[in-house]
Every structure is written in structure tokens, then in C-alpha cells.
Amino acid sequence: MIRAWRSDALVGILPLAALVALWWGIVAAGLAPRALLPSPVAVFGRTLASVADPAFLLHAWATLSRLFAGFLVALVLGVGLGLAGATNRFVGGVLRPVVRILAPVPKIALYPAFVLSLGFGDASKIVLVVADALFPILLATYQGAARVEPKLVWSALAAGTSRRAAVWTVVLPATLPSILTGSRIGLVVACIVVFLAEMITSTDGLGYLLVRAARSFQTVEMFVPLIAISALGLALNGALAALRRRLLAGFPNED
Amino acid sequence: MAQAALIDPSHPPEQSTAPRPAAVEIAGVTKTFQRRTGGTHLALAPIDLAVADGEFVSILGPSGCGKSTLLYIVGGFVPPSTGAVTVGGRPVTGPGPDRGPVFQEFALFPWKTVLGNVAYGPRQAGASKADAETKARGLLARVGLSAYETFYPKELSGGMKQRVAIARTLAYDPAILLMDEPFGALDAHTRLKLQNDLLALWERDRKTVLFVTHAVDEAVYLSDRIVVMSRQPGRIKEIVPVDLPRPRHRDELLLDARYQRYVIDIERLIEDPPEEAGA
Ligand SMILES: Nc1ncnc2c1ncn2[C@@H]1O[C@H](COP(=O)(O)OP(=O)(O)OP(=O)(O)O)[C@@H](O)[C@H]1O
Numbered sequence: 001m002i003r004a005w006r007s008d009a010l011v012g013i014l015p016l017a018a019l020v021a022l023w024w025g026i027v028a029a030g031l032a033p034r035a036l037l038p039s040p041v042a043v044f045g046r047t048l049a050s051v052a053d054p055a056f057l058l059h060a061w062a063t064l065s066r067l068f069a070g071f072l073v074a075l076v077l078g079v080g081l082g083l084a085g086a087t088n089r090f091v092g093g094v095l096r097p098v099v100r101i102l103a104p105v106p107k108i109a110l111y112p113a114f115v116l117s118l119g120f121g122d123a124s125k126i127v128l129v130v131a132d133a134l135f136p137i138l139l140a141t142y143q144g145a146a147r148v149e150p151k152l153v154w155s156a157l158a159a160g161t162s163r164r165a166a167v168w169t170v171v172l173p174a175t176l177p178s179i180l181t182g183s184r185i186g187l188v189v190a191c192i193v194v195f196l197a198e199m200i201t202s203t204d205g206l207g208y209l210l211v212r213a214a215r216s217f218q219t220v221e222m223f224v225p226l227i228a229i230s231a232l233g234l235a236l237n238g239a240l241a242a243l244r245r246r247l248l249a250g251f252p253n254e255d
Numbered sequence: 256m257a258q259a260a261l262i263d264p265s266h267p268p269e270q271s272t273a274p275r276p277a278a279v280e281i282a283g284v285t286k287t288f289q290r291r292t293g294g295t296h297l298a299l300a301p302i303d304l305a306v307a308d309g310e311f312v313s314i315l316g317p318s319g320c321g322k323s324t325l326l327y328i329v330g331g332f333v334p335p336s337t338g339a340v341t342v343g344g345r346p347v348t349g350p351g352p353d354r355g356p357v358f359q360e361f362a363l364f365p366w367k368t369v370l371g372n373v374a375y376g377p378r379q380a381g382a383s384k385a386d387a388e389t390k391a392r393g394l395l396a397r398v399g400l401s402a403y404e405t406f407y408p409k410e411l412s413g414g415m416k417q418r419v420a421i422a423r424t425l426a427y428d429p430a431i432l433l434m435d436e437p438f439g440a441l442d443a444h445t446r447l448k449l450q451n452d453l454l455a456l457w458e459r460d461r462k463t464v465l466f467v468t469h470a471v472d473e474a475v476y477l478s479d480r481i482v483v484m485s486r487q488p489g490r491i492k493e494i495v496p497v498d499l500p501r502p503r504h505r506d507e508l509l510l511d512a513r514y515q516r517y518v519i520d521i522e523r524l525i526e527d528p529p530e531e532a533g534a
């Protein structure tokens with residue numbers, strides 16, 4: 001098990017290493033102007049230095065807190081609405097057309113409206129994250145819940161469970177694999193969109209750092225928030241995968 | 256392993272002699288399914304059947320004759336198209352803890368351990384976690400799975416899963432068991448073992464059992480009456496009372512000419528194409 005996992009991790013790191021090597025090669029060969037593409041040594045050096053810088057950490061925290069707040073609201077809403085839509089005919093009837101219309105809308109296009117109504121602060125960014133992370137979670141939950149083996153629910157109803165209680169005690173846990181899959185996508189989307197929102201209007205956060213560096217042509221500084229957000233995404237994804245292994249211990253193995 | 260029976264030796268079988276009232280009454284039940292392509296499909300022609308309290312009734316018939324559908328209707332999981340089912344005098348409008356299903360596919364909760372699965376019913380009925388688990392442990396001991404309480408269903412063999420499923424159903428003490436080919440997915444050896452366990456359990460508790468099966472010998476071995484169904488539409492072809500003494504022992508029965516006669520006769524009944532049955 002452990003050995004298999006290790007070799008998996010190794011295989012996962014290889015392309016990353018290859019990418020960095022390519023980057024380093026391009027810079028070393030002088031194929032790209034230094035002002036546009038700084039060397040990976042400089043970039044990683046600056047990133048490491050930033051991690052020790054309290055000002056940088058405050059920016060990272062601003063991004064992380066928005067991401068978390070938005071993702072958690074999206075999770076609760078997405079799971080709640082998805083379950084309700086799949087188990088209640090009326091809710092499902094109302095939800096399906098609404099989702100069909102709203103899901104493909106590029107939420108970032110609504111951001112100016114959010115800023116106008118909610119201001120430049122955290123609220124408008126969090127709402128944007130919710131709007132974008134909601135649909136992958138909602139759709140995955142809905143489809144998972146609609147496909148729960150009816151005999152699981154029957155077994156619960158026969159044991160005297162009410163239909164409402166069966167939603168919580170059977171449909172929800174049976175939908176967990178789908179919910180976690182949707183959450184994984186929602187989390188990636190949340191990372192992207194919180195960064196975008198901070199690039200558009202913000203006075204703090206990783207996205208703001210990138211724009212600030214770009215304005216003054218500090219290319220090395222530009223790469224630092226990028227690396228920080230991808231490291232953040234990687235860490236959150238890893239945490240979610242660990243949670244998945246724990247929560248889905250009894251489910252048939254996938255992948 | 257011989258001790259790992261569904262019976263608890265501390266409780267002797269309860270004697271029952273007096274005729275009992277009808278536990279399940281199926282009156283004029285039909286089921287029509289809407290076809291995807293437009294038309295309708297009559298799965299069950301009117302079915303009338305009364306099952307006495309404490310009776311063991313098997314339903315035999317070719318694949319697709321509506322055995323499962325009939326059982327689901329009695330369970331209240333699926334509504335009949337016409338007709339009605341009454342249980343203990345009350346019309347069935349939905350599932351209830353007086354009727355405990357056991358499905359061929361086990362339908363165990365994959366996210367719960369063996370103990371959690373069996374404790375589910377008592378827990379839902381309002382028992383504390385500790386009480387529910389005590390009850391579940393007692394049932395797991397009865398089905399011989401005490402050592403497996405922390406396992407997940409996916410870590411069990413088919414026979415073990417079906418024992419857990421039976422224990423989960425017994426945990427809320429239904430008066431009527433609705434078993435849909437419960438041993439159909441099991442190997443011959445496990446199947447015999449579970450048949451014996453079920454018979455011992457039934458002889459002790461005298462629950463009413465509706466038992467769907469494909470196996471004629473299994474039906475004769477276990478049942479008081481056998482309902483033979485035919486297909487297109489699904490209907491009752493014949494009801495055969497099995498007049499063999501109880502308690503039954505498999506090794507004695509196999510030598511019993513009456514048992515052999517039942518098996519042969521019922522196999523013939525099933526083999527007959529329904530068209531020639533002259534319904
Ligand atoms: N949900 C459904 N929708 C449409 N048709 C159905 C549905 N369920 C069952 N049927 C039809 O009803 C008939 C009876 O099905 P059922 O599953 O009750 O048969 P069965 O006797 O249990 O068969 P088997 O022995 O193979 O389990 C079949 O012809 C089947 O096609």
C-alpha cells in the first residue's frame with residue numbers, strides 16, 4: 001500500500017520536475033528575455049523568502065479565508081439543494097430549470113454587479129466564489145442522490161424511518177462519493193475565481209499581489225502569488241483526498 | 256460453525272397450534288408498468304392470496320413473472336395499479352416495520368459497519384446507541400458473525416452479507432418477513448446452511464414469511480404452501496400445500512417419497528408453458 005502510494009507520488013512529481021527543468025533550460029539558454037521569464041531559482045528563492053514575511057502571509061490569509069468562506073457556503077447550499085432536488089419532486093421541478101439556466105453563465109460576468117451591490121470588500125468576492133463553486137457541487141450531489149439504490153432507502157423505510165429522516169440517514173451518506181467528487185471540482189474553481197476577483201478589484205490577497213507586481217514590472221514577484229495559489233490548491237486537494245479515504249472507507253474502491 | 260445458527264438456544268421454540276388470522280391479504284392486485292416506448296406492460300394480472308399468521312409461503316415461477324414486484328407491493332415500496340394489500344387488517348399505504356424485507360442484493364449500507372447496519376433499525380426506533388448496539392450484538396451472535404462487527408459489508412462474503420441483512424431486518428422484529436431470493440446469489444453449501452438457519456429461526460419465532468425463490472427443492476423444504484406463478488401476465492397458476500411434518504430435516508426429507516413427489520410435481524408445473532396451462 002505505502003509503496004504503491006509512494007511510487008504514485010513519484011510519478012506525479014516527475015512531470016512537475018520536468019516542467020521546472022524545461023523552464024530552467026529556457027532561461028539558461030537565453031531563449032526568453034529575463035525580464036519576462038525570470039529563472040526558477042530566483043522565483044523559488046523569493047517564494048521561500050515570502051513565506052517568512054508576515055505581510056505576505058496576511059495576503060495569503062485574505063485569499064484563503066475568502067476561499068474557505070465561499071467554498072463552505074457553496075458546499076452547504078450545493079449539498080442541501082442537490083439533496084432536496086433529488087428527493088422532493090416539487091423542489092426538483094423548480095430547481096432543474098433554474099440550474100439549467102444559471103450553471104453555464106460565466107459567474108465572473110456578474111462580479112461587477114456583486115461589487116456594486118456588496119462593495120469592494122470580502123462579501124462580493126465570497127459571493128462570487130459561492131456562485132462559481134456551487135454548481136459543480138450541486139450537480140454532482142443531485143445526480144448522485146438521484147441514483148442512490150432504491151433498496152437502500154426501502155431498507156430504511158421498512159425499519160420505521162420516516163422519508164425525511166431517510167434523506168439524512170441514507171441518501172446523504174450514500175451520495176457522499178459524488179459529493180466529494182463535486183467538492184473537488186468546486187475547490188479548484190474556488191481557487192481560480194478568488195484569485196481572479198482579487199486581480200480585478202482588491203487591496204489585498206494573492207491576486208492583488210500579482211497585479212501590483214505586474215504594474216511595476218516585477219516579474220519575479222509576479223510568480224510568487226501564482227506559486228502560492230497552486231501550492232494552496234495542491235494542499236487543499238490533498239486534504240480533501242485524505243478526507244475522502246476516511247469517509248469512504250466502506251465504499252467499493254474506485255480508481 | 257454448527258452453533259452459528261439463527262436460533263438462540265436459550266429460548267425454546269414457541270409452540271403454536273391454534274389457527275391464526277390472515278396476516279397478509281392480497282386482493283385483486285395488478286401492476287401495469289408504463290413502457291418507455293409508449294405502451295403499457297401488464298406485469299401482474301389480478302393476484303389474490305391470503306397468507307395466515309405464522310405461515311411460511313414460497314413464491315415460485317419463471318423469471319419475469321412478477322415475484323419481486325408482488326413482494327415490493329406487499330412491502331409498500333411500490334404501489335399496486337389496482338387492488339389492495341392488507342396486513343393485520345390494515346391497508347398497506349407504504350413501508351412499515353411490521354414487514355421486513357430481505358433483498359437478493361443484500362442492500363446493506365456500505366458506509367456502516369456490520370454492527371452499524373444491524374443497529375440501524377433499533378436506533379431509528381429511538382433506542383440509545385448503547386442499547387441499539389447491545390441488541391445488534393445479540394443478533395450478530397445469532398447469525399454467527401460476532402467476530403465481524405467492525406467489518407464493512409464490502410469486506411464480507413456473499414453469505415455473510417446476507418446474514419447481516421437478515422440480522423438487520425430481524426433487529427426491528429417485523430411480524431412478516433418478505434424475502435426476495437435471499438439465497439439466490441449464494442453457493443450451494445452456504446445456501447443449505449442458511450436454509451437450515453432460516454428454518455430454525457422460523458420454527459422458533461413463527462414469523463409470517465413470504466419467500467421468493469427459483470429453487471423448487473428450497474421451496475418444498477421450507478414452505479407450508481407454495482404459490483406457483485406463470486408469466487405474461489404474471490398470475491398464480493397453482494397453490495400447492497406442502498403436507499410434510501415439521502420440524503423438517505433435510506437428510507430425512509431427501510429420502511422421503513412425498514418430498515420427492517412434491518419436487519417433481521412442482522417442477523412439472525413450472526416447466527409447462529403458461530399457454531398450455533389453460534388458465
Ligand atoms: N420498474 C419497472 N419498470 C418497468 N417494468 C418493470 C419494472 N419492474 C419490473 N418490471 C417488469 O415486470 C415484470 C416482472 O418483474 P419482476 O422483477 O417482478 O420479475 P421476477 O419474477 O421477480 O423475476 P426474477 O425471477 O428474474 O427476479 C418483468 O416483465 C419486468 O420487465
Ligand SMILES: [Mg+2]
Binds near residue numbers: 322323435
Ligand atoms: Mg425478482
